[in-house]
Amino acid sequence: MKRIKDKGFILLTILAFIILTMLNRVMVTAQFFNPGMNLYYEPFGIRINAWLGDLGLLSVLVGLFLLLFKNKKYFILSVLGLGIGLSVLVFSLKIYQFYYGTAFSFFNARTFSNSAPVLGQQLTIHLWRNLFRMGQYIALIPAFAFIYIGVQLFTRKPFKDNPNWQDSARKRRFALSALLMGLMMSTFSQVVYYNHINNTFYEEHRNALKGVQTMGIYNYYLVDLINYTVIPQPEPVLETKPDLKAEVDAYIDNAKQSCPLNYESNPSCVNGELTGIFEGKKLVIFQLEAMNNYLINLSVNVDGTDYEIMPFMNSIANSNETLYYDHFYSNFGVGKTSDAEFAGLTGLYPTGQIVTYFDYLAENFETIPSLFKEQGYTTYGVNGSNESFYKRFINYELLGFDEFVPAERLLAENYYDPEINVINGWVDDTVIFDYVTDVLQKDEDQFIFALSTVSHTPYFDVEGITGVNVWENTIERDLGNYFDFNRRFDIVFEAFFQELENLGILEDTVFIMYGDHTGNMTMSDLEQIYPELTHQEFQELSHNVPFMIYAPGMDLSQYDLNTSMVRGQADIKRTVSNLFNLNEVYHFGVDITSNNRSYTYNPMTLDLFTDDYHMIVPMLYVSNSDYQEQAQTIADWFLEYKLINDAILKYRYFDNP
Template sequence: MQQRKELLSLNRGGKSRIPLYYIAIVLFLAKMLLLRHFLFHSIDYSRIVADIGAILVLLSAVELVTPAKLRAAVYGIVNVIYSFALFSSAVYFEHFGTVPTYTALYELHQVTKIQSSVESTIQVGHYLFFADVVVGIIIAAIMLLIRSRRSRDGFAGVPRTAPMYRVVITVVFILGFAISARVIQVGMPIENELVEAEQEGFLNYQVAAAIKAAKDNGVAAEGDPVELAKEASDLQATYPYQDSPGGVPAYFGSAKGKNLIVIQMEAFQNFPIHLKLGGQEITPVLNKLADESYYFPHIYQQIGQGNTSDAEFMSNTSIYPTAKMAMSTGYGDRDIPSLPKLLEKNGYVASTFHVNDVTFWDRNKLYAALGFDHYFDKPNFKNDHFNSFGASDEELYRVGVEKLQEVSGGTKPFYGQFVTVSSHFPFEVPKDRMRMELPAELEGTQLGNYLLGINYTDYAIGTLIDRLKAAGQWDNTVLVLYGDHFGLQPNDNDPAFIKKTLGIKYDPQVSRFNIPLIIHTPGETKGNVVERVGGQLDIMPTVANLLGISFADERFTAFGRDLLNIDRNVLGTRYYLPTGSFYNDDILFVPGKGFEDGTAINIRTLEPVTDLTPYRKDYDYIMKLMDVSDRYVKSLPKR
């Protein structure tokens, strides 16, 4: 009889509460399908079970643990948080092309510092995640005005002590948990993060990421840097980078004792080099430098979640970013072997320059970990209001040359790192700083604005060279320039439009991730185009060789190679491409669930490659190398 009364109460007094639970399930699922549309550009309905399982776990837990009188309010709060998480993930994916995990929360405080970039990425459709929230607020306001007995009772519903009701919800919770557990179990071995996220669903993917992180941290805690350095060396010895290894490397010490300036150019892709637009050179300064320097046209970005700061990390360490979080945030408390520390042994003073606040991307931690002697950030520059970051590249170099002279005392060699921002997304160059005219078809386009930003960045580098010459330092300085990552957003730039307006073939992966690398040594005028493929990990080994620093003598562990002394190369990349992606001298390979269902494209012809058989060994090797790199950096001691 008691049970019948409870069932009747479920059908009468609890009418409003049980529909609220069901309504939440429907709304949460609808939003998840919307997210799938933004992330995967289609909805595979065979994957909906994975989403349903996770949603049932979440909402059943809310239903079971929340007091009846608070349930409506708690559902509202959970819905707002859920909506914001999905909205943020859709915007994140639009900008970075990667499904975010919970670790992206570590960088949430950076959003205000790149507000203009974030706002430019948001699509109108992204706000659909909040449509029901707005409607709910309106309804709640009306109900509060009415303040009827019915509305108050409706929110209360059936006491959560009703045994039958709790049993039903508990069973649903267990069912959802079982579904999610199985989905995660099947999905976790997939190496392609995008494929894994699509199969597991967004919520389950977060759980899988946490499980993997816990396992990785457990392994890392047991690692020894010395043993892992040897493991890395032994592994690299199995890959034939050189046909005839041994002897003194070519160009070793050719710039020994010279000053070193490294310019990390914001969002700088390689295609503008030597490109003309309406008879105008887009990069006249860099064109001249490329013709008088070592120019590497086949270099590719390898950054992870830290983006620009990860590029700084790699160029100073030759260690892979883990792609789980910004290296500056995750490893800024470590004692990291680095270029500044090697140069310090040779009497150098190391300084780094950035016009933003040093806390941006936790650079205050990164620079200490890398061993820079000085950093110069926002307070050191006059704000000429170039863009949202403040000072222009011209101001960056004006202060930089002065400070490098000052900290070196005119007697010590210096290492100066410059991180530019004038070509930062959304590529807004003030009209009085524009130095190039756009054809009508490029006016108001992202491509046109990007080229204006690149053109200004190039001009500013010319002012740096002039200042170095005026200071008497040009003929005593090695100048290294490279791009940190791509600039053109794939969804806003049709390759056909780029080909039509610029007259070049453009691939949304190969061309987008291709960045320039130019190394100018004093007195060099002839130039040398190095066709070897390479990445940001290879910058430090190449520069170290020119400066006469032997990694073998220093017992330094590098995961990149000296590009002037190898006959072939292979390098891994992840985050903007899934784990398992790699470049070699022939192709860019991108895995599916694994190697067998992967795809490849020739990096020189930009044509598809169908026979993947010759590249299996490269894939297996690079997966092992990135794994050793991850374990190595995680094993480094804290400062």
């Protein structure tokens, strides 16, 4: 860097800070850099408003620093330090967005309170590695540029002769101008944002991604932080919003009907032919960690030979003893696995932006375990996580489980050796299967809800699991390891069922198996098996998880069922209630085995699925061109339905039903 006069160095620093920091915001708001997110389609004016909000806030900060520091060097260092901090902030937001598929908010910061240190360490390494591999390191370029300017500041010492501003009055006028102009711009941006969401779904339902794209990244997060830390959040009371309360009451009244009206205003009755066909049997529900539906019946061709990824799961899916639904979608939010549990056990959707188990769970939800308890069943919740993970030591009791069996209990009862039976921080699935096997040998009516955990992202190399299959050199990166982990799961799952058969108790039990959420593959990963993959197809593949009802010894093929209708995790409770003839009061969702049309959605990304189309609501994209002209109407209808579902949780409706 050639010799630059004092004023030139200061001007260069300010311009570098403003320009690089403003450009860096594109890393969060441009679809090109966020292939796994559903960014909002916003009109040009709103996009300009977001830029204006961020530019205004940066101007305010520069003006404040000019007022605060008389020493030029300290002013430069403060600006550079802030620039580095904002660059790191953007990269951190990228890490969050890459894993969760949505924007961070301080109101869902409790997501990080889960006690899983090994998972946290592995995810950090994994996400950093993938972000750099995908070119997301660009977000850190401004930081290195600011560091370079800082080095020049110390090596060239441009302010050696005149360390302080000589014309303080002029500096003060410039600072006040920047401060006032910036305040006007950022305030104007905030006013536009609140007017933009006024009387819309987003006024009631805080959505960080919508705020970031409308108000600006830096501007929005400053407001979000202030709201979270300073402004008291009143206890939400539904009675203060009579119109919304009337809609919620009507929704609940409809759910109490024996044949509630579906979204097309048609009655949605259960399949009477299957009512109570499993009555008296035991039920085990396996929620399978990160298992996407594309794994089922998937083969990899190596040297002219096809090799199945999960041959045992394929055999179950294709058996006459199984109902396999291939258009089944996950309903998780930022709570990931726990949100999928909540949807499946209650029939309600999580809000998407708040972890349900942390903020919204109460003891009076009608749940699958509580319904079984009414029938005299003993109910078990089994998983390989520690008891505090997602507060399950409290929440499983609220959900109606008699017995909660976390890692601590499994260890205390000598089911595993932590030096041997732990993989990537998780208790091995074989331990879970051993425990379930022992419980199923008890002479009692049972409902068991068990989670597999080992196939949780990230998929680091593990001896005996990765690099041992024939596709090692055919399928690369995380997808290859993802296949390896699921192949290993398939092997131990087969051994579990074989043991039940050897014990002669297999046919006493019905098994329901479904994936909880995406395996977090990137588009570039999946392009190895789906060349020319589009964003819409990628989102559909990500949220499509398998669902199977497996009844050993029973021929389920005799029933004329359409197993390709759109279904989701929130439909499980009603389905189980019909198949086991439970006394369900609230009929949320549809009976999966019926031929009723329905919809399902992902609460976090707002992907909406029906039998006619897949709609990416934020982008107003509809996969079926026949519905594209109706996109805004469909989005408005859907968000109204979601608003009602979310109000049931937010306003704790079942505390005073």
